Amino acid sequence: MKQNFDAAELAKFTDVAHDWWDAGSPSFGALHTINPLRLSWIESITPLSGKRILDVGCGGGILSDSMARKAATNTAGGSVLGIDLGRESLQIAQLHALEANTPSVSYRDISAEALAIESPASFDVVTCMEMLEHVPDPAAIVRAAAALVKPNGWVFFSTINRNLQSFASAIVGAEYVLGLIPRGTHEYAKFIQPAELMRWARNVGLMPQGTRGLGYNPITQRYALNSDTSVNYMIAMQKC
Numbered sequence: 545m546k547q548n549f550d551a552a553e554l555a556k557f558t559d560v561a562h563d564w565w566d567a568g569s570p571s572f573g574a575l576h577t578i579n580p581l582r583l584s585w586i587e588s589i590t591p592l593s594g595k596r597i598l599d600v601g602c603g604g605g606i607l608s609d610s611m612a613r614k615a616a617t618n619t620a621g622g623s624v625l626g627i628d629l630g631r632e633s634l635q636i637a638q639l640h641a642l643e644a645n646t647p648s649v650s651y652r653d654i655s656a657e658a659l660a661i662e663s664p665a666s667f668d669v670v671t672c673m674e675m676l677e678h679v680p681d682p683a684a685i686v687r688a689a690a691a692l693v694k695p696n697g698w699v700f701f702s703t704i705n706r707n708l709q710s711f712a713s714a715i716v717g718a719e720y721v722l723g724l725i726p727r728g729t730h731e732y733a734k735f736i737q738p739a740e741l742m743r744w745a746r747n748v749g750l751m752p753q754g755t756r757g758l759g760y761n762p763i764t765q766r767y768a769l770n771s772d773t774s775v776n777y778m779i780a781m782q783k784c
């Protein structure tokens with residue numbers, strides 16, 4: 545299997561892995577702030593209670609842990625598996641699960657492509673947030689997600705659009721002017737337009753069903769979901 549990761553990209557996250565659960569840290573503060581927004585959007589499309597969920601590129605488990613709490617609120621016993629290729633991030637995720645007492649989450653150091661061979665059509669819901677723009681071949685991750693989800697199951701991606709506005713806002717604004725995230729976090733060429741992501745998805749039997757934009761207001765310093773997908777956006781897709 546062709547290796548689909550970039551060691552320098554993984555290092556950006558493992559170097560600051562100790563900060564994953566510091567909601568005030570420059571590295572991960574923004575992910576903590578947007579987490580309730582993306583979680584409630586996912587739940588508005590498919591309730592997580594009792595579901596078997598996979599979180600691809602889970603990092604320190606910010607989304608995994610919150611989904612695992614929702615998944616386990618049913619006697620049917622839902623759970624989340626978080627996967628990543630950053631070992632230090634996974635260790636922090638595991639430690640947090642112990643500290644926060646989230647038994648319905650577990651973590652593994654395995655690629656999406658390898659897991660798709662091991663456990664095809666195994667998950668009701670697959671999430672892959674803020675990760676596609678860090679991998680060399682994002683279409684291969686989309687293909688793996690399509691293989692991992694059960695028929696009629698849901699797949700959620702979030703990433704950053706590629707255009708002049710996203711360059712100005714997600715790189716110049718967020719990294720250099722406002723300092724919302726560390727400099728060098730993102731590379732413009734790796735940003736993904738919604739039409740590209742939707743094309744990769746349709747090619748592997750994932751039907752796009754809805755998109756949401758995620759906007760930041762520098763005056764109020766708040767994030768909000770909206771219909772503007774020109775910078776940060778999420779797409780919900782269903783496997784047919």
Ligand code: SAH
Pocket residue numbers: 548549550553554557558575600601602603604605606607627628629630633655656672673674675678679
């Ligand atoms: N999805 C999490 C973390 C996003 S940060 C969240 O939204 O809260 C991006 C994550 O992608 C990092 O943890 C990084 O280690 C991971 N990543 C980058 N390339 C990867 C790859 N090829 N396979 C799996 N994970 C990868």
